[in-house]
Amino acid sequence: MSDPAEVHALDPESFEERVHSFQFWFEAVQGYLVDREYGHRPELPEPELTESERDRLVTVLCNYCVGETAALDGASGLIAVAPNRLTKIFLSTQVVDEGRHLEVFRHRLLALGVEHPEDEIERRASPRLREFRRKLEALVAERDWDAAIFAQNVILEAMEFSTFQMHAGYADPITREVLIGIIKDERRHIGFGENELGRRLKHHPTLRERLQRVRQELDPLVLATLEEALGELQVPRAEREDLGRSYLAAVERLGVRG
Amino acid sequence: MADFLSGYSIQYWLESCPQGYLEETEYGHKAGVSESDLILGDDLLREQAIKVTTQMVVGERCALAASSGLINAAPDEAAKRFLATQTLDEARHVEIFTQRLYDLGVGKNDLESTLREHANPNLVKFAEALLEKVEAKDFIPGVVGQNIILEGMAFSVFEMLYAGNQKLNPKFAQTLAGTIADERRHVGFGENYIGALIKEQPEKRPEIEKLQKEMSYYMLATFADQFRDNDARAELETMKKRAVEAGGEESQGTWQGANLAELDPEEMEALLASTVLGEFKTRLGRIGLEYQTPAQP
Numbered sequence: 001m002s003d004p005a006e007v008h009a010l011d012p013e014s015f016e017e018r019v020h021s022f023q024f025w026f027e028a029v030q031g032y033l034v035d036r037e038y039g040h041r042p043e044l045p046e047p048e049l050t051e052s053e054r055d056r057l058v059t060v061l062c063n064y065c066v067g068e069t070a071a072l073d074g075a076s077g078l079i080a081v082a083p084n085r086l087t088k089i090f091l092s093t094q095v096v097d098e099g100r101h102l103e104v105f106r107h108r109l110l111a112l113g114v115e116h117p118e119d120e121i122e123r124r125a126s127p128r129l130r131e132f133r134r135k136l137e138a139l140v141a142e143r144d145w146d147a148a149i150f151a152q153n154v155i156l157e158a159m160e161f162s163t164f165q166m167h168a169g170y171a172d173p174i175t176r177e178v179l180i181g182i183i184k185d186e187r188r189h190i191g192f193g194e195n196e197l198g199r200r201l202k203h204h205p206t207l208r209e210r211l212q213r214v215r216q217e218l219d220p221l222v223l224a225t226l227e228e229a230l231g232e233l234q235v236p237r238a239e240r241e242d243l244g245r246s247y248l249a250a251v252e253r254l255g256v257r258g
Numbered sequence: 259m260a261d262f263l264s265g266y267s268i269q270y271w272l273e274s275c276p277q278g279y280l281e282e283t284e285y286g287h288k289a290g291v292s293e294s295d296l297i298l299g300d301d302l303l304r305e306q307a308i309k310v311t312t313q314m315v316v317g318e319r320c321a322l323a324a325s326s327g328l329i330n331a332a333p334d335e336a337a338k339r340f341l342a343t344q345t346l347d348e349a350r351h352v353e354i355f356t357q358r359l360y361d362l363g364v365g366k367n368d369l370e371s372t373l374r375e376h377a378n379p380n381l382v383k384f385a386e387a388l389l390e391k392v393e394a395k396d397f398i399p400g401v402v403g404q405n406i407i408l409e410g411m412a413f414s415v416f417e418m419l420y421a422g423n424q425k426l427n428p429k430f431a432q433t434l435a436g437t438i439a440d441e442r443r444h445v446g447f448g449e450n451y452i453g454a455l456i457k458e459q460p461e462k463r464p465e466i467e468k469l470q471k472e473m474s475y476y477m478l479a480t481f482a483d484q485f486r487d488n489d490a491r492a493e494l495e496t497m498k499k500r501a502v503e504a505g506g507e508e509s510q511g512t513w514q515g516a517n518l519a520e521l522d523p524e525e526m527e528a529l530l531a532s533t534v535l536g537e538f539k540t541r542l543g544r545i546g547l548e549y550q551t552p553a554q555p
Contacts, residue, residue: 013366022350023285026276034277038269072338076329076345079322085352085369088322092349095326099342100268102335107269118335 020086020192025093028188032181039104039178046111047172056232057175058112060167062124063229064105065117067160070133072098074152077140081148090192094153097185104178111174126228132156132221139214146200146207147214150256153193155215158250159222161186163229166243170233190250197254211256219258222247266340266447275347279439286354286433293361294427296504303497307430308362310419312376313480314355317412320385322348324392324404331395333455340447344405347440354433378483380555384408384476387469398455399466405448406541407473413441414534421511422518426501445541453545467550474538474552478531482555485527494523 010018018024035041049057075094082088109117136156139148161183168179201207223244230240248258282288297303325344332338356369364372388403416434423431456462485491501510502519510518514533521529539549 022346022353026280029272030276033272069335069338072342073330076326076342079326079345085356089349089353092322092326092346095329095342096268096271096346099339100272103268103339106335 016086020090022089022093025188029185032184036177036181038107039100039181040174041177044174044177046174049112049172054112056234057172058109058114058120059124060229060232061105061109061112062117062121063126063129063225064160065102065109065121066125066129066133067156068098068102068105070129070136071152071156071160072102073133074136074140074148074156077137078145078148078152081140081143081145083145087196094189094192097189101182101185104182108175108178126225128221128224128228132218132225135218135221146197146204147210149193149196150211150214150254151218153189154197154251154254155218155222157186157190157193158247159226161190162243162246162250163226165246166230166235166239167233170235194254201254208256211254212258215251215256215258219251266336266343266443268339268343271343271443275343275440280436283432283436285357286350286436287429288432291429291432293358293429296426296501297362300500302493303500304362306493306497308359308364308372309376311355311358311362312373313378313381313484315352315359315373316377316381316385317408318348318351318355320388321404321408321412322352324388324400324408327389327392327395328397328400328404331392331397331400333397337451340451344444344447347444351437351440354437358430358433378480380476380479380483384473384480387472387476391469396465398452398459398462399469401448401452402466402542402545402547403469403473405444405452406545407470407477407538409441409444409448410537410541411477411534413438413445414530414537416441418513418518418530421513424511426504426510449541449544456546463547467547470538470542470547471550471552474535474550475555477534478552479555481527481531485523491523494526 033039072095075091075098079088079091079095082091106117109120114120136148136151139151142148164179164183164186168176168183171179197207197211201211226243226247227240230243235243251258280286292298293307297307322345325341325348329338329341329345332341359369359372360366388400388408391399391403416438420431420434420438423434456466485494498510498519512518514529516525516529518526535549535552542549
């Protein structure tokens with residue numbers, strides 16, 4: 001098992017080799033996925049939800065599935081564009097993480113009594129989130145590495161990270177445990193995006209301007225999606241603003257202004 | 259389809275692979291095990307090991323590109339999730355075989371030039387034929403090319419290498435054992451999932467059969483280069499002699515009922531080719547395709 005202090009003592013090249021490896025991923029997920037079935041301890045009892053609570057949770061989970069499918073298609077499509085072996089291997093670990101997130105959310109929908117999750121996802125998906133997905137797919141199809149990594153590993157992951165963290169505070173015990181495992185994965189994905197783009201921004205100063213344009217296009221969709229999700233979760237208005245700020249702070253860490 | 263695919267879930271994969279046969283391994287083998295002294299101490303054997311491992315990295319890079327590229331083209335979400343596990347399996351194979359090159363003394367800065375120098379041109383053409391379908395998002399031929407042809411070839415080659423290395427080089431044999439377990443799952447998915455899709459789209463058959471014939475030819479040409487080329491043949495004979503001197507007549511194990519130490523290179527090539535082609539025929543038959551005999555290189 002890697003000691004984090006030991007990893008950070010490595011020279012930059014060995015650090016990249018280590019943290020982008022299957023081996024690193026393998027050791028990381030062993031810590032929090034062992035003894036979990038579909039993201040939670042199997043002995044946790046199903047909570048008693050009112051019909052309205054259940055219905056709102058189903059809508060939120062359906063939209064999480066849309067986001068995770070976008071991330072799965074995005075990360076897998078980017079493997080072909082990735083500039084080197086290490087980024088390809090890291091993205092492969094992200095692909096299986098995103099596939100797992102999709103699977104555990106879908107499984108949660110089944111446990112909540114949704115018989116045909118695909119139909120329900122289709123019915124309840126937010127048009128803004130669908131639009132975000134289309135824009136991300138277009139960046140991947142254009143093989144635009146910088147913009148696609150920014151849209152996927154910074155914007156989409158920061159949106160998911162902030163939403164899941166907020167939701168975990170209000171969720172039933174099973175959903176909370178599922179979300180906590182996913183948040184740990186998202187942290188790794190955001191770290192990769194920031195690291196990769198941070199290095200490229202140092203060497204290509206004009207890149208910042210281009211990423212700003214991507215951000216200007218995607219921010220309204222993200223903020224509207226967040227608002228919809230928080231409305232469904234009935235989060236108090238003051239806390240909703242905190243979430244918006246948390247998302248914006250995560251995106252601005254790279255110095256890409258909106 | 260959905261029920262069958264639940265057997266290929268990520269939960270199942272997590273329990274059987276990272277939390278199953280890969281537990282307590284590092285780069286696919288037990289911690290602390292190293293390459294055999296026989297190989298590290300003999301320039302010819304080490305060079306040959308680098309050449310063989312290069313082909314494995316080339317094949318696995320192709321498999322990684324194919325499985326990840328097919329996710330976007332998959333017709334349903336369950337197939338996407340299976341291909342996600344396959345993507346990470348293939349990335350792991352790229353990583354462990356690359357690590358083997360480092361263990362054999364290839365410098366990190368020399369990796370790409372080593373791969374370029376030793377990659378078999380026919381294996382590269384084999385990969386290009388498959389990746390053309392993947393690029394075009396042509397899902398059914400892509401999955402047949404990847405999960406039946408490429409994986410079927412890898413499965414048999416790795417099994418033969420495993421038999422040959424079990425006694426002489428346990429570290430490499432352990433690395434291969436985990437890879438073989440992965441390949442078995444991938445081939446199983448190809449067989450089980452694709453049959454139903456081909457029934458729905460029978461017009462795809464000629465295109466897929468043409469791809470199988472083309473990829474099979476490049477595979478046979480790769481084998482011919484490895485076993486029949488005069489230099490390669492002489493090297494193989496010398497290697498076998500040294501392995502027998504080091505480990506005895508039984509040192510190279512048996513595969514498909516044959517003692518590998520007793521086979522000459524032509525016999526080894528014929529055994530490998532007939533085994534792989536036989537498997538193709540059986541598996542293609544199971545999914546409703548007619549095996550096409552490839553031209554002989």
